[in-house]
Amino acid sequence: MERKIIVAIDGHASCGKSTLARQLANKLGYTYVDSGAMYRAVTLYFLENGIDYRNKGQMISALKNINISFQYNEKTEMPETLLNGKVVEKEIRSMKISDEVSPVSAIKEVREFLVAQQQQMGNHKGLTMDGRDIGTVVFPGAELKIFLTSNESIRAERRFIELHKKGIDATLEEVIHNLESRDYEDSHRITSPLYKAGDAIELDNTNLNEAQQLEFALNLVREKIAELG
């Protein structure tokens, strides 16, 4: 049987990480995990339950009540996120959550809680995971690390179109503002800030379509598997 590896994909908001990680997993028969969805689900729990996440005691005891899982939706042919057994895929993509998720994901205890679960998902290899710290903290030993980049206005446009397809209201200005502030906060936080791992391969997809981006990444996987023997 062909060797299975872990593919870690990191980068700024909305540069196509989830699309690439999902399509790569489909092609390879791997499991795909959207780690950002987990930070979004924790944020949703805090907001829905009135948890003041700046209050450490309250925040830590709330984490004990959070169970995050994923399931495949046969109709949409997409994975969806569950929070305590309930599908919250649409709720976690709202602008409200996008505006609150960066401060929540900067909390050390939240990161420890989620990183432990993410690392378990990699126990059997055969995994693609996208996020901000996958190649640096979650899987520093990942066989293949990709750092995706993309032109800022293209990212905002793509996000804007994606939100509207999902029936989520937001103006282009709101999307631009959200991306800029998240990118800043995610790159400047104390715990596990976003940065390119030394051994990550940078892929700028500004001028690539999805199929080209996927082909590029698939070639990297094939090369890596051949190299590992």
Ligand code: DC
């Ligand atoms: O991938 P996304 O844009 O849905 O992620 C939402 C937020 O979650 C992102 O702005 C920062 C945080 N995040 C993180 O801190 N670490 C990860 N591995 C993934 C996401």
